[in-house]
Amino acid sequence: MATEYGQGYGLDSGSGFPGSTERRHRLPAALRAPVEGRTWRELAHVLLSLPVGILMFTYAVTMVSLGAGLLVTFLGIPVLAAALAGCRGFGALERTRARALLGLEVGEPEPLRMTKPGAMAWMGAVLKSGVSWRALLYAVVQLPWAVFSFAVALHVWLLGWALLTYPLWFWTLPMHAGPDGFQLYGDGTHRIYLDNPFEITVTALVGLLFTIAAPWLVRALTMVDRLLVHGLLGPSRLASRVVELESDRGVVVDTAAADLRRIERDLHDGAQARLVALAMDLGLAKEKLQEDPRAAAQMVDEAHGEVKTALQELRDLARGIHPAVLTDRGLDAALSSVASRCTVPVRVEVDLAERPAPAIEGIAYFTVSELLQNISKHARATWAGVEVWRTEDRLMLQVVDNGVGGADVSGGSGLAGLVDRLDAVDGILVVDSPTGGPTRVTAELPWRGAHVR
Structure with missing residues (x-):
């Protein structure tokens, strides 16, 4: 998913006329009432x-x-x-x-x-x-x-x-x-x-x-x-909560299905296709081994390079599912790894005395990863910052960049997908991105206790 950052992105067509409300309502509210x-x-x-x-x-x-x-x-x-x-x-x-x-x-x-x-x-x-x-x-x-x-x-x-x-x-x-x-x-x-x-x-x-x-x-x-x-x-609070949970469950199911389709597509179009081609190349090299050993050795060498590429694609795919560094070392190391792959310099500050629940930790990781990916593709920024801290029973994330701004959660963008994903666990995503920047995205997730691993 990707969210377009750009001039005028998602702005109300009437927002460019300051003072228009005053022209429509010349009388004070007390006299109009x-x-x-x-x-x-x-x-x-x-x-x-x-x-x-x-x-x-x-x-x-x-x-x-x-x-x-x-x-x-x-x-x-x-x-x-x-x-x-x-x-x-x-x-x-x-x-x-x-x-x-x-x-x-x-x-x-x-x-x-x-x-x-x-x-x-x-x-x-x-x-x-x-x-x-x-x-x-x-x-x-x-x-x-x-x-x-x-x-x-x-x-x-x-x-x-x-x-x-x-x-x-x-x-x-x-x-x-x-x-x-x-x-x-x-x-x-x-x-x-x-x-x-x-x-x-x-x-x-x-x-x-x-x-x-x-x-x-x-x-x-x-x-x-x-x-x-x-x-x-009106509906009772309990009934409203049941409806909200049913909606959130639907979002979780849809998100999981979309992730499975993405993984299947990546495997089919990436590593699987490369491994099939590798098997064919090795078969040809086996046939040429007796009649042309030099050509067979060159084909084996090329196949060795294809194996390395396939392994890298599988590592990237595994990292997209759930990175091992997140499981082993937590958010600080995982977010630093994501920041190192961003196209702009990123300052990462993680202030957590203990680790949140694994599910919350995973959502926090992928939220920051998605936001940094958007910055790399669309923000035209020269620097970015990531801050993670805990406030009572909430995990707080904030991603800031000095790009062109104009980000919006409407229009079915990647930010809208993040809103749905966070809402499914009672989280909140707030976007402050005026045209011209800077952009500040704040996410709030439930802590849900520390877990011993």
Whole structure:
């Protein structure tokens, strides 16, 4: 695998226009917020939460209470299963509403796991599913929060806009309602109205403050909605971890299959072909041994050179599978050997008091080897550096070069392959490669304990 390093590699087409965001948004965010589409969508979500919450709460409490009361008979189980299934349906509706109005992407929870078809199996799967009970909990706890957020958001929103537009409608009070303006205070003997230009202006300014603050208040209220939807209606952490491990297992299997294909191709096209040719040359030399000993000796000499070449190819192939120096002497010696074959000078610093697990050590070796190979082929650098150290229970690698930069993990490059390989063992690869360089690639791997060899 190889990753192209070069000018403009993997850059966003819009990244070359500094200040374009400022030209699109001339107003500060605080002044834009009251009229932004995002704000109105979040307000719509808060206002819709009350009727939706009432519907969910009523359904959940009624059906669960009915099912619990009928548990003394056979009817209680199907009623309770129907209650939980309905709550799952409401959960799907809430995920859709949050996606449309809040821009919240929540994955689908794990489906029902039925061992066999049939109504009884379905009811058992619904009752045993944690997704069902989390959806029921959401239906119960969402209503109190919806009442609170509805009241707060609506009052602050209406108050802000009413005060802000007060200069436009205050004249209707003395004309149609009787009082001289908006009443600020009143008792049996005194009344204070906001009716002169100064008071009207101050009222509008106070309304402006409320109007500016209202979107951020609504946004804070919707953060709780996001947490409820994500925590109760999304996939559980255990299910997400299972899916991640299944994906990582697929990556490991694909990587192993690709490595086997590479080894087979290298053997077939390299050492095997050379050994076949060597056997043919030796056969010809055997036939010429009696009639032309000098020609036979020359052919044997050429075959001896082919044997050396074949042995070197086999050594290179074995080093690509797992170098003996890594097994015998560890990362320091193995990485120094890789660095010596790089086309630019490489400084290697390995600060490890003990050795990590063999699998992690192998991944670290091949990661650095791949990065140094990329530097040799594409970076146009004059120097490079490799650092390896341990931080708590993590093995850290960093490869730096002063090349042209522009490296990117997207586009199916070699770096993308390294990301997949490290992700399969809970590792991380971070690439910092601005155009013009320098390039800094940092890899983080789990330590997974020291092993006695």
